[in-house]
Amino acid sequence: MLTINDISDAVRRGERISAEAAMMLWREAPLWLLGELATARKRQMSGQTVYYNRNVHLEPTNICLFNCEFCSFRRREGDADAWYMSLDDIEARARELVGTDITEVHIVGGVHPKHDLDTYCAMIRRVKGVLPHVTVKAYTAVEIFYMIRHEGVSIVEGLRRLKEAGMECIPGGGAEIFDAELRKKICPDKCSAEEWLAVHRAAHNMGIATNCTMLYGHIESLEQRIDHLERLRTLQDEAPGFDAFIPLKYHSRGNRMSDAGECSVEDDLRMIAIGRIFLDNIPHIKAYWVSYGRATTEMALMFGADDIDGTIGDTTKIYSMAGGVARPTMSVAELEAMVTAAGFHPVERDSHYNAVVRGEDDEAGDTDEEDAPTPSVVTEVKEQDMQKKTDTKTKTPAAKRHATKPRRSGAKSSEGLFSRVMSFRKRYPILANMVFIGIFALMLLICLSVGLKRGTRLGSTIEVPNLLGMDVDDARGVLEREDLQIVVRDSIFDVDLPGGTIVDQLPRTSSVREVTVKPGRKIYVTINAYSRRMVDVPFVAKQTLRQALNQIERSGLTISKLVYEPDMTSTDYVLRQYVDRREIQPTTSRKCPVGTGVTLTVSYRRDEQMVYTPRLVGLSLQQAKGVLWDNGLNVGRVVYDDSVEDLIAQRKARVYRQSQSLGTMLNRGDEVTLYLSCDENLVDSMNVIASRDLKSFEEQRRKALSEQADSLKEVL
Ligand code: V47
Numbered sequence: 001m002l003t004i005n006d007i008s009d010a011v012r013r014g015e016r017i018s019a020e021a022a023m024m025l026w027r028e029a030p031l032w033l034l035g036e037l038a039t040a041r042k043r044q045m046s047g048q049t050v051y052y053n054r055n056v057h058l059e060p061t062n063i064c065l066f067n068c069e070f071c072s073f074r075r076r077e078g079d080a081d082a083w084y085m086s087l088d089d090i091e092a093r094a095r096e097l098v099g100t101d102i103t104e105v106h107i108v109g110g111v112h113p114k115h116d117l118d119t120y121c122a123m124i125r126r127v128k129g130v131l132p133h134v135t136v137k138a139y140t141a142v143e144i145f146y147m148i149r150h151e152g153v154s155i156v157e158g159l160r161r162l163k164e165a166g167m168e169c170i171p172g173g174g175a176e177i178f179d180a181e182l183r184k185k186i187c188p189d190k191c192s193a194e195e196w197l198a199v200h201r202a203a204h205n206m207g208i209a210t211n212c213t214m215l216y217g218h219i220e221s222l223e224q225r226i227d228h229l230e231r232l233r234t235l236q237d238e239a240p241g242f243d244a245f246i247p248l249k250y251h252s253r254g255n256r257m258s259d260a261g262e263c264s265v266e267d268d269l270r271m272i273a274i275g276r277i278f279l280d281n282i283p284h285i286k287a288y289w290v291s292y293g294r295a296t297t298e299m300a301l302m303f304g305a306d307d308i309d310g311t312i313g314d315t316t317k318i319y320s321m322a323g324g325v326a327r328p329t330m331s332v333a334e335l336e337a338m339v340t341a342a343g344f345h346p347v348e349r350d351s352h353y354n355a356v357v358r359g360e361d362d363e364a365g366d367t368d369e370e371d372a373p374t375p376s377v378v379t380e381v382k383e384q385d386m387q388k389k390t391d392t393k394t395k396t397p398a399a400k401r402h403a404t405k406p407r408r409s410g411a412k413s414s415e416g417l418f419s420r421v422m423s424f425r426k427r428y429p430i431l432a433n434m435v436f437i438g439i440f441a442l443m444l445l446i447c448l449s450v451g452l453k454r455g456t457r458l459g460s461t462i463e464v465p466n467l468l469g470m471d472v473d474d475a476r477g478v479l480e481r482e483d484l485q486i487v488v489r490d491s492i493f494d495v496d497l498p499g500g501t502i503v504d505q506l507p508r509t510s511s512v513r514e515v516t517v518k519p520g521r522k523i524y525v526t527i528n529a530y531s532r533r534m535v536d537v538p539f540v541a542k543q544t545l546r547q548a549l550n551q552i553e554r555s556g557l558t559i560s561k562l563v564y565e566p567d568m569t570s571t572d573y574v575l576r577q578y579v580d581r582r583e584i585q586p587t588t589s590r591k592c593p594v595g596t597g598v599t600l601t602v603s604y605r606r607d608e609q610m611v612y613t614p615r616l617v618g619l620s621l622q623q624a625k626g627v628l629w630d631n632g633l634n635v636g637r638v639v640y641d642d643s644v645e646d647l648i649a650q651r652k653a654r655v656y657r658q659s660q661s662l663g664t665m666l667n668r669g670d671e672v673t674l675y676l677s678c679d680e681n682l683v684d685s686m687n688v689i690a691s692r693d694l695k696s697f698e699e700q701r702r703k704a705l706s707e708q709a710d711s712l713k714e715v716l
Pocket of ligand 1: 070071072140170171172173174175176211212213214215246248249250251252255288309318322
């Protein structure tokens with residue numbers, strides 16, 4: 001029989017839990033345990049990071065054809081508080097945002113009877129025309145399904161047109177609750193669960209990332225909640241593309257479901273935690289602060305949420321009209337403070353969960369590194385100021401009197417010294433002036449050196465620790481203890497490495513190369529991303545293999561396999577390309593996670609079927625792969641020796657042996673097994689042998705070629 005302990009152990013081991021287990025956790029697990037388990041799951045998926053973004057919402061109209069029971073936003077045409085923005089109004093609004101630092105405009109509103117697919121596309125175009133660098137996250141699947149059906153086109157065609165207009169991702173709204181009976185009760189006009197899921201499935205297959213939501217805390221049952229989550233999880237298994245799940249707490253003011261009341265904060269925390277634990281394939285859980293308010297959002301971070309949404313700038317009315325946060329706005333400093341207060345590390349993200357790296361000038365309140373007073377100096381100044389204040393404030397009248405009383409003995413001795421100095425000056429004026437100048441110069445020198453030492457801490461330096469392979473959060477702790485700062489500069493994606501692992505650092509340091517810096521300095525690191533960045537798949541067929549390899553590498557994808565096919569006319573010409581066994585056509589617009597493999601079908605003339613095995617010893621795995629592909633061969637098994645202890649060592653390891661030695665004749669497309677080691681002596685000595693082999697191979701080739709040329713001459 002399933003127990004809470006079994007389920008907890010499974011979650012801690014990073015395993016998936018069943019719907020039954022999720023229900024049991026919800027009903028029976030104490031709140032603290034849910035917090036612990038959801039946090040464990042969160043750590044497995046996004047470390048200590050909590051994301052926020054700089055965004056605005058654009059709600060073009062609140063006039064809506066649909067009439068959902070829970071909606072406080074919807075108005076009928078002609079209602080006194082209905083609004084409608086024309087395309088010009090939308091463009092004017094976008095113009096107001098020029099020069100701000102937002103990265104996302106989230107467009108969502110009522111389903112207006114006069115809007116068709118072209119209107120929706122035009123809205124996006126107007127925004128993108130004015131804000132080309134800002135991501136447009138637009139329209140719920142409900143709006144999309146309506147406009148597509150109204151237009152009489154397929155979902156794929158509708159999405160293609162929206163994407164062409166500039167829509168980059170789709171928000172998660174409109175999901176409400178999937179259960180058909182309940183959906184009929186609370187939002188009878190909206191598209192069905194299957195239609196909502198079909199829009200998201202099609203978007204994912206087209207490489208468009210989306211979010212998903214669930215409206216909870218009204219009249220739904222626990223079974224209906226878990227059923228909703230299960231349908232999301234299944235879709236994500238079949239067609240991955242959800243970036244975040246956003247549980248949306250029902251707000252009861254001003255709508256026809258007010259009698260249902262609102263659920264407790266405990267329910268909110270359980271919802272977030274179960275969402276995090278159950279949806280093990282959705283990278284992020286967003287606690288939408290506009291809906292939850294600040295206090296619950298902060299607590300949500302302890303229950304598995306790793307995103308709190310953005311700055312908003314008082315641009316959405318959906319929640320304020322239903323009793324959520326009124327005039328929602330948060331500054332970056334406030335968002336970051338909320339995350340830090342909960343013990344997590346705030347990271348600004350773009351709409352695809354890439355960390356936004358801003359120049360120092362962009363960072364509000366950031367000062368020039370060289371000019372800024374170092375922390376200890378700032379503390380000293382503050383302490384001196386404090387001392388001054390307490391001196392004047394706290395002195396009693398008696399103490400003040402005491403402070404102004406002349407100190408007799410001291411006064412006497414200083415008077416004596418002064419008159420002796422003056423008489424020396426009278427007697428030897430030149431000498432006295434020289435002595436004064438000397439003393440003054442000495443004092444200036446001392447002041448300068450003390451000042452410089454304080455200002456730049458010239459005296460003290462710190463050895464930069466080697467952070468490669470460390471988790472970014474652990475590294476942050478290490479650097480903070482050393483009085484250094486960490487800045488995540490870039491991210492890569494390696495499926496085999498845990499998210500948050502540091503794969504590069506600047507300045508670099510190693511056991512043979514120590515680097516020292518001044519305290520307070522920034523160490524820039526590149527980490528392995530927690531979730532994959534999506535990139536466009538380039539169309540590379542009808543090009544030479546070399547050109548195709550270059551383009552694939554530049555796009556962030558990799559080669560799965562080269563499949564050779566005989567051809568009458570050419571060798572090393574790409575005939576076709578596939579991703580996940582699906583052929584990519586010139587018109588295919590496909591996005592894939594970074595690092596996805598592309599299979600290329602490549603031509604060869606029968607007389608050019610054979611190739612020589614190239615020299616691979618001494619190369620890293622990445623370099624060896626490139627050389628093999630360049631030579632028309634595939635990578636076979638990759639075998640590491642005992643010196644390669646972890647995934648970071650794998651990146652450093654070099655080939656010391658190859659299954660077919662240099663110069664062996666192989667068929668195009670054959671595989672070569674690579675043996676790698678971190679043992680520098682082993683790699684070096686094998687390299688020496690490989691260099692010798694290369695020399696004799698080249699000599700043999702030269703000889704064979706000249707013999708061929710000679711026999712050709714004889715024939716002629
Ligand atoms: O679909 C409407 C909900 C959603 C109420 O994808 C209500 O990043 C509670 O989906 N009480 C629209 N909820 C908002 C939305 C959203 C918000 C923030 C971020 C993202 C994202 C998406 O708001 C609707 C509906 O489920 N909603 N009325 C109400 N009274």
